Amino acid sequence: MNPQIRRLFFVFSVLFVALVAMSTYWLWRAPELEARQGNPNLVVRQLTIKRGLVYASDGRTVLARNRKKKVQGNDWYLRTYPSDGLAAQVVGYSTIERARTGLEESLNDYLTGSNANLSTIVDRTIDKLKGITQQGNDVITTIDIRAQRVARSGLAGECGAAVALEPSTGRVLVMASSPTYDPNLIEKSYRRATNVQASCEPASPLLNRATQGPVFIPGSTFKIVTAAAALDSGRYTPSSRFTDRGYCIEYGKRVSNYSDQSGPHVFGDVDFSEAVENSINSVFCELGKKLGPKLILEYAKRFGFYEDPPLETPSEERTPSGLYSKGKLYDPDDPNAIDPGRLGFGQERMLVTPLQMAMVAAAVANEGRVMRPYVVSRIVAPDGGIITRTTRDEWRRAMKAETAAVLTDMMVRVVESGTATSAQISGIEVAGKTGTAETGRENENDTSFIAFAPAGNPQVAVAVYLQNQDGVGGSTAAPIAKAIMEALLRGVGN
Amino acid sequence: MRPLSLRNRELLNLLAVGLLTVTGFASVYLASQEVPEFSTASLSYAAFFFALFLTAHLALRVALPSADPYLLPIAGLLTAIGLTMIYRIEPDRALRQGVWVVVGVVLLAGLLFFLRDHRALDRIKYTLGIAAIVFLALPAVPGLGTTINGATLWVHIGPLTFQPGEFAKVFLVVFLAGYLRDNREMLSMGIGRYGLPSPKHFGPLLVIWGGAMLVLVQTKDFGGGLLYFSIFLAMVYIATARWPYVVIGLVMFALGAWGVYQIAPHIADRISIWLDPWADPYEQGYQLVQSIYAIAGGGLFGQGLGRGVLITDAGTTYIPYLETDFIYSAIAQELGLAGAAALITLYLVFVYRGFRIAMQADDGFSKLLAAGLTSALAIQAFIIIGGVSGLIPLTGITLPFVSYGGSSIVANFVLLGLLLIVSNHVNRGAER
Numbered sequence A: 001m002n003p004q005i006r007r008l009f010f011v012f013s014v015l016f017v018a019l020v021a022m023s024t025y026w027l028w029r030a031p032e033l034e035a036r037q038g039n040p041n042l043v044v045r046q047l048t049i050k051r052g053l054v055y056a057s058d059g060r061t062v063l064a065r066n067r068k069k070k071v072q073g074n075d076w077y078l079r080t081y082p083s084d085g086l087a088a089q090v091v092g093y094s095t096i097e098r099a100r101t102g103l104e105e106s107l108n109d110y111l112t113g114s115n116a117n118l119s120t121i122v123d124r125t126i127d128k129l130k131g132i133t134q135q136g137n138d139v140i141t142t143i144d145i146r147a148q149r150v151a152r153s154g155l156a157g158e159c160g161a162a163v164a165l166e167p168s169t170g171r172v173l174v175m176a177s178s179p180t181y182d183p184n185l186i187e188k189s190y191r192r193a194t195n196v197q198a199s200c201e202p203a204s205p206l207l208n209r210a211t212q213g214p215v216f217i218p219g220s221t222f223k224i225v226t227a228a229a230a231l232d233s234g235r236y237t238p239s240s241r242f243t244d245r246g247y248c249i250e251y252g253k254r255v256s257n258y259s260d261q262s263g264p265h266v267f268g269d270v271d272f273s274e275a276v277e278n279s280i281n282s283v284f285c286e287l288g289k290k291l292g293p294k295l296i297l298e299y300a301k302r303f304g305f306y307e308d309p310p311l312e313t314p315s316e317e318r319t320p321s322g323l324y325s326k327g328k329l330y331d332p333d334d335p336n337a338i339d340p341g342r343l344g345f346g347q348e349r350m351l352v353t354p355l356q357m358a359m360v361a362a363a364v365a366n367e368g369r370v371m372r373p374y375v376v377s378r379i380v381a382p383d384g385g386i387i388t389r390t391t392r393d394e395w396r397r398a399m400k401a402e403t404a405a406v407l408t409d410m411m412v413r414v415v416e417s418g419t420a421t422s423a424q425i426s427g428i429e430v431a432g433k434t435g436t437a438e439t440g441r442e443n444e445n446d447t448s449f450i451a452f453a454p455a456g457n458p459q460v461a462v463a464v465y466l467q468n469q470d471g472v473g474g475s476t477a478a479p480i481a482k483a484i485m486e487a488l489l490r491g492v493g494n
Numbered sequence B: 001m002r003p004l005s006l007r008n009r010e011l012l013n014l015l016a017v018g019l020l021t022v023t024g025f026a027s028v029y030l031a032s033q034e035v036p037e038f039s040t041a042s043l044s045y046a047a048f049f050f051a052l053f054l055t056a057h058l059a060l061r062v063a064l065p066s067a068d069p070y071l072l073p074i075a076g077l078l079t080a081i082g083l084t085m086i087y088r089i090e091p092d093r094a095l096r097q098g099v100w101v102v103v104g105v106v107l108l109a110g111l112l113f114f115l116r117d118h119r120a121l122d123r124i125k126y127t128l129g130i131a132a133i134v135f136l137a138l139p140a141v142p143g144l145g146t147t148i149n150g151a152t153l154w155v156h157i158g159p160l161t162f163q164p165g166e167f168a169k170v171f172l173v174v175f176l177a178g179y180l181r182d183n184r185e186m187l188s189m190g191i192g193r194y195g196l197p198s199p200k201h202f203g204p205l206l207v208i209w210g211g212a213m214l215v216l217v218q219t220k221d222f223g224g225g226l227l228y229f230s231i232f233l234a235m236v237y238i239a240t241a242r243w244p245y246v247v248i249g250l251v252m253f254a255l256g257a258w259g260v261y262q263i264a265p266h267i268a269d270r271i272s273i274w275l276d277p278w279a280d281p282y283e284q285g286y287q288l289v290q291s292i293y294a295i296a297g298g299g300l301f302g303q304g305l306g307r308g309v310l311i312t313d314a315g316t317t318y319i320p321y322l323e324t325d326f327i328y329s330a331i332a333q334e335l336g337l338a339g340a341a342a343l344i345t346l347y348l349v350f351v352y353r354g355f356r357i358a359m360q361a362d363d364g365f366s367k368l369l370a371a372g373l374t375s376a377l378a379i380q381a382f383i384i385i386g387g388v389s390g391l392i393p394l395t396g397i398t399l400p401f402v403s404y405g406g407s408s409i410v411a412n413f414v415l416l417g418l419l420l421i422v423s424n425h426v427n428r429g430a431e432r
Helices: A002-028 A032-033 A042-045 A100-108 A109-111 A118-130 A144-157 A191-193 A221-233 A272-277 A279-304 A340-344 A356-365 A401-417 A472-490 B008-032 B041-063 B071-089 B093-116 B123-140 B164-188 B200-218 B222-240 B243-265 B264-274 B286-297 B329-360 B365-389 B406-431
Strands: A062-071 A074-080 A138-141 A160-165 A172-178 A241-244 A248-252 A253-256 A268-271 A320-325 A369-371 A377-382 A386-389 A392-395 A431-437 A446-452 A462-468 B145-148 B150-155 B158-164
Touching: A002 B145, A002 B222, A002 B286, A002 B329, A002 B365, A032 A042, A032 B286, A042 A118, A042 B286, A062 A172, A062 B286, A100 A109, A144 A160, A144 A172, A144 A472, A160 A356, A172 A472, A172 B008, A221 A272, A221 A279, A221 A340, A221 A356, A221 A401, A221 A472, A241 A279, A248 A340, A248 A356, A253 A279, A253 A340, A253 B123, A268 A272, A272 A279, A272 A401, A279 A320, A279 A340, A279 A356, A279 A446, A279 B150, A356 A401, A356 A431, A356 A462, A356 A472, A377 A401, A401 A431, A401 A446, A431 A472, A446 A472, A446 B008, A446 B286, A462 A472, B008 B041, B041 B071, B071 B093, B071 B329, B071 B406, B093 B200, B093 B406, B123 B164, B164 B222, B164 B406, B222 B243, B243 B264, B286 B365, B329 B365, B329 B406, B365 B406
Parallel strands: none
Antiparallel strands: A062 A074, A138 A377, A160 A172, A160 A462, A241 A268, A248 A253, A369 A392, A377 A386, A431 A446, A446 A462, B145 B150, B150 B158
16 A cells, blocks of 8 residues: 555645645735735835935925834835825825825835835835834925915915916926815714715816816817917917907807906907907807917827826826816817817817816916826835935927917917907906806806916916806906016915 | 654754744744844744644654654644634634644644553544444534534534534544454455445445435535545445545535435535636625635735735735635635645645555555544645635635645644554664
8 A cells, every 4th residue: 555655745745735736826916915905914014114205395394204003013104195195185094995096106116215016025024034124215205395385375265276387397386276175084983985066066176177077168268279379380470460359250159268257258350369359259269260280289199188197196096188078188180079179179078177277377387398297206115225316308399489478479469459468467467268158047257267387487487277157267366376486486476 | 864754853843834834924924014024923833833842752762752753843844834824814713723733743742642542543443433323423512513604513611612524524434444454354244246245344434425425414514524534435445445435435425415406405506606716706606716815916926925915905805714715715815826836735745644654554454544644634635725726616614734724733633643553653663
């Protein structure tokens, strides 16, 4: 019987080796398994890492910090967000129970000082044996804390968002979304954190309206894109003449100008500059028909439409601007499928993100160059060494420098004597464009304002978008934009 | 220099086990403290544990001086690993497990003194065979059986709950050792080129196959059925050297299992979960998926005793039945792949020692008994470790010496005792 016993021992040896192999296989797949939802290992493990801090642009104001707690033999580092989450939708949150959002999610590897692969598993094991607490890297954002506060108080009570960029670099100086939430409540009382009252339905406080959705109809702020197409293609000049009868005929029907109690405005004989200054819909309706949807959308794409706007936040928190049909981005090959006149003045089915429209304003301010927007200035290791530093990067060229100069002049006149006089800042020349888009519901307009200043040497470009307004862009969005620009240019506010 | 005597070697091994136990308990204790503070309370477990195995060792010195010196220390180490993990998962249960270890050691000592010659069992093999069947059928008796997690394995008698299947396993091996020794000549005679056995001798095989299937259907205990049938096949192979028996047996078991698969949703579920645990990771596949997460998350050297991700904020375990069926996953999480591989190696060394005893034995009954008991332990460890790691379909049986559970602990100490008795007999024969 001994040969059989010997053979059976061999069989058991093989089976036992298979057991070790199976466990080794799971260890090999650990990086992938750890990322799965419902796996408590990574979540808990990352709690034992002293997560990096998130700072505002001054490098001192903390937007996210840690709180130490002893749990089951380990030191856990739980997140707290000072100032109730001043830039909540940008910084996001990191909790035990919920998935991460914002920079907390997209920069998780940096903040935890680890990217999950086999070699870091080995490193981690060695650190663990040595009893070293793993420490993450600090993130310094480009958010200007004072201007951010101004934006937040300006948006308070509204449904809307504001973005401010430095035109020459693409630095995001302000990114605020309203209604907002307190990220400190997410862990313990998620319902209380997200169940907020607002003038819009659903309130969706977690949504970063500045980059996500998109939820805003651009209305007349889109005329800057149409105008850029008209001028840059060489088919029109600022002195091109138009006759405004108060409406434009499309599909055999009248499309009227903006109207008040006395009916639609009628401007008569005007040039291109005057049409921009007074935001005359009939002129842009005619322009849209002449230029055609293809050319207008081509210029829109030059500014970045139809693409996720670039930023360091998670890609699922950024959505493209463009035409939308049935909730999906819409770019038909057949130009007849698009209403050219309404596209010309930013209605049709156009939806935009404030970030995209801030990029439009910044491109005009920056001689037609679209800089890649960024909100992370640098990432710093615990020992003080710089891990990455973001540098300016020209992302697109939207139009010729001459076109941008002409558009600047037009936008200056809008603020000087047109629809946006409320955005004037004494001693500083502001260039801007208002927007008031009808949603089809009474007194529920999407109002907006995009601008940059100083017009001669632009330091800041801004976009403010609001939902459910009974006023117009000049009276609702422009004052908020003005306050943000003042805070950034003069350090006023707070 | 004179080589160390067998018992001194055993004592030395036990000292090493004691040292490891102290370290393990101290680690768990320190991890559970808000402020790390040394306390003798944590050591009392280890000290008590060591004293227990020292008692068993002394009993061996008196009763079986020539027994194998590695089996007791290995069983001790396995028990210590189990007790440490149970203490870490649910301290109250560690105390109860400790009581069962005492019962096991007492039974072991009793066995050593009252059963000096294992061959006496040969005479009561049919009694034990019937006892095995009765024990297997007990949970199916209305009013006695309790169904947990889909399988009916437990029997309630007053305040006590026990798993008769664990004892049936030992009885079955003893019966088969005697029966196969008597009938191996007949069973070895084959017909034709492939050595197929004659229908006349196919009988017992069919009966046992039917028995295993009946157990399967009655108790819906796929793991137990697989275990008993595998033990049977291993022993038939050792006795007859006819591999066709094994092949036919496995095919028949597979066919039977397929038949049960058709009628018992409990087993059908297990198979589909095994094929794709992530098809339903929060309900059906939850146990296996969490078990895999625990194994993968342990890394090379583990999260450290008492520091793994095992207990939720609410105080429950992430994996249900963590201290019984899934204790391997807990070990892999806290001691890592290294610890898990060491555990498996311990079983392999145990199997090696057990087979060594069988090969050195000079009579058929002793050979079959030692090899059968050893195979039982090896197969059981394989079924549950393979199950919780996704190598084979998951079936709930205990990990010998390690899992929480009185029946399992006591039955395995009896198994250990029998092996030691055979070993003592073999080595004494060699000395003479």
